[in-house]
Amino acid sequence: MSEANAVRGRVSLTRYLIELERHDDGRGPLPPSLRLLIEVVARACKQIAHEVGKGALGGVLGEAGTGNIQGEAQKKLDVIANEILLEANEWGGHLAAMASEEMATVFPIPDHYPSGEYLLLFDPLDGSSNIDVNVSIGTIFSVLGCPEGTTPGESAFLQAGSHQVAAGYAVYGPQTQLVLTVGHGVAVFTLDRETHSWILTDDGVRIPEDTKEFAINMSNRRHWEAPVSRYIDELLAGHEGPLAKDYNMRWVASMVADVHRILSRGGVFMYPRDAREPDKPGKLRLLYEANPMSFIVEQAGGAATDGRGRILDVAPEKLHQRIAVFLGSKNEVERVTRYHA
Secondary structure, three states: OOOOOOOOOOOEHHHHHHHHHHOOOOOOOOOHHHHHHHHHHHHHHHHHHHHHHHHHHHOOOOEEEEEOOOOOEEEHHHHHHHHHHHHHHOOOOOEEEEEEOOOOOOEEOOOOOOOOOEEEEEEEEEOHHHHHHOOOEEEEEEEEEOOOOOOOOHHHHOOOHHHOOEEEEEEEOOOEEEEEEOOOOEEEEEEEOOOOEEEEEEEOOOOOOOOOEEEOOHHHHHHEOHHHHHHHHHHHHHHHOOOOOOOEEOOOOOHHHHHHHHHHHOOEEEEOOEOOOOOOOOOEEHHHHHHHHHHHHHHOOOEEEOOOOEHHHOOOOOOOOEEOEEEEOHHHHHHHHHHHO
16 A cells, blocks of 8 residues: 555544544535444444454354355354444444345344434455455445435345445454545554554555456366456466566455455456356355445546446346456456456
8 A cells, every 4th residue: 555645643533534524625524424334333343353353262263054145154253243233333323224245135223223314235254264264354344325215125225336425344364454435535444452443554545557466266267258268368478478577366265355455556356257157247246345345446546347347337136136346456457348348
């Protein structure tokens, strides 16, 4: 991430958000209710980080013995993280409803709590396959406005990603970090484990337009469409190939970790559709993963497409819709998208 924007003293997440609330740069100040919602989500991420950090000592590793709506086996921490986010956000009065990758349908705010103007979507624990091997995992979230006069059912959530008012993720690694955008660029906060505070450690993050790194699951190569195979062949051809430079491959199998690396130093992340499930346009979930990550990447100067067009322009048709994803350094994303065209 850019060193041009050094740590500005000890700016907390709350102070950062209040400054946005007071300042209008032409896009409008941050609404107080949205600030409070983001603070609640951030507190929930601190609690999830604490549970993740216990590992085997807390008895939180392994399978939960249940499955989610995707037909995937849930880990214990998947269930714990989902409950933490629901319990933290249901009573604050900022939300009309929530939706989670781990739940079949929406979670309406209980009648005995006040209802708010926003919708919260989240992947409570991205990269679950890495939980038991102590590799970085994370939480992804997205905030939409609830359409006026609309019952906050599934249809209320079916908004294009360009309608997001905030998005972010927490990555639970050697440091716990929170990456956030409210449409004013991208900021990074690091959890001070002594004070339990989110402290601003980078602001105005920018992704380099060019890169020499790519992230893709090469084991699926035989299932890819021709444009993806062509692009990867050119990357692997290195300096002697048509792109005239050598590339390195990095693949963590946790979208949060792979995208975080791209925000830090550039790169292109790809999870294309493949021939194993031809009825599905991709693997990743549009509302819980692709939209929030695309919003963050675009705000950092990168690009995000499904191979055919901008992800944030896709009109969702269902709550757990899947999509192909190509995101990161702008010039590389545009190149692989052109190959699809």
